[in-house]
Amino acid sequence: MTTPEKQTLSLASVDGVRTVTEDLAVWPLAIRGLTVLYGSKPAVFSADVSVQPGKMTAIIGPNGAGKSTLLKAALGIIRPLAGQVTAWGHPIGAERDRIAYVPQRASVDWDFPTRVIDVVLMGQFRKLGLLGRIRGAQRSAALACLTRVGMEDFADRQIGQLSGGQQQRVFLARALAQEADLYLLDEPFAGVDAATERAIISVLQDLREQGKTIVCVHHDLATVPEYFDNVFLINTSKIAEGPVASTFTQPNLQLAYGGRLVTAQMGAAG
């Protein structure tokens, strides 16, 4: 029954091979021909992404369009069916030290026996290795990261006592603790209070000032022009990619979301 589908899928992997000749080293994150299956349907189909250095990029698209899946597959958290992912031209595994990931807040058990400071210290586990001991230096670095997100007073709290916005800030602090160059955030603004949204965006903008690269899966179309430099529109396959001014347009959104929803959401934005 799936003969045509099989053909297109193999094309997707051919796509991945084709792009090797291109110079990928300029992109902090370059994804070529990425296809991820969910059951028997592609959740992401043959997506090419080129994340520009020193910019804030939003990945947008309707629910179930594969935004989070794209991010997770790029990081190797879920295994793609086909495609190639490089960071600064190298396989992503070789550049893990320079990449920080902020998963969706709802993906973890917040009743886990751990304090806020311990979560931030997780950002340094990779550098510490199995045998490295957590010392004062790591602790004060973690505290500094908490200060940047305005959570220093909560260092000794159990994480279950935090509000949603506070949880999100702690996750961001953990990513900051990695001192990475590329930050990949999955829905960092979903369900947070206004104060948290301001705190997060200002931290991200500071990072951009320092030349870091930021990619957010984002759901709120109204804030896209204000927060982001670039957008990547996806609805299973790539719809468009580029600067907000030229890419975040009514026709492209229509392609990604279908007619009605866009009119409603753009109305809210205007």
Next chain:
Amino acid sequence: MLFDALTLQLGYNATLVTVGAALLGIAAGAAGTFLFLGKRALVSDAISHATLPGVALAFMMMVALGGDGRALAGLLAGSAISALAGLLCVSALTNRTRLSEDAAIGAVLSVFFGLGIVLLTIVQSMNAGRQAGLESFLLGSTAGMLWADTLLIAGGGAVVLALTVLLRRPMALVAFDPGYAAGQGLNVRQIELAMMGLALAITVVGLKIVGLILIVALLIIPAVAARFWSERVEHVVLLAGLFGGASGFAGAAISATAPALPTGPIIVLTAFSIFVLSLLVAPRRGILAALLRHQRFQARVHVRQGLLALAQGQPIYERLTLRLMRRRGLIRADGVATEPGRAQAAVALLDERRWQILRTDPAHADAVAHYDGLTPLDTILTHDQLSAIDKSLTPEAAT
């Protein structure tokens, strides 16, 4: 008698069993914590039931090769191999099919155990002699435990404990946030297999004392009990080891005091009593603490509502409110407000008015986040801030 047992003065065998059980308990408690925290507690049940076919097959093979079918090392090796097969089955069913883990556990557990029982029955009918006692692996049997058995438990337990300490950070990270762990480049599947592998090792080492049916209790109950006492992974691991060790030690000692008391079940019951104690009296997470907290909060709400009613001249109907306010000397027996009652009521009403102003002012968003209708405002805002608010309050209060 119990004192003698607890001080290891009940003879050679009892001492071996008690020391062995304590060491097993320490290792089981610590290693089991990560399975519990990662919500995979029942995987250990599948693993332990999957040991049985291996025990029986190892016996058959050793007899077939002309050896002693009951050589412990051989039986344990057999149990480890079949437990590993069971573990890989659960893992494969979960990862490669759409079956959820609980279904995979149920299937593997019952099939392996059933196969084991069939094989045991065949062993019983074999003409090899001395096969009786193989079924003691079901519930453990400490009669005739040897020095070498204790050494085996001590050695196995020490290795498991060392690996648990070494892998504590990746295991905690995977248990808490597997997505982030994978993003950090950790091989999540391998670490999960390591967690379960440690449980497997404990199961095999503990077959002699606790038996395969009850070993899951020693892996999980100490961790569950420890969770009541601490909010930090390291402390939970430490406490679970302590609770496991104490259960093993006390349980074995108690069972040594009478010939009819089975060691494994008594150890499990001892662990259970530690769990019940923790459930009841642990600070913060314990039932009593929660009850107390609830009552205190309820009292604060009632008194606050009573004060607001007083301030606005409304009648108070609720009995609990009246009783609480009487006890605090805020109203007299006939329900009329006392002098301190009237003063506090005025403050409560003032605070409510101040809150209304705060809510309309975005500059106070942080303070408003603290609003619970109970906390006195002067504990949240400074004196200056309060008087600034009161300024905007005065004209409204005058009308």
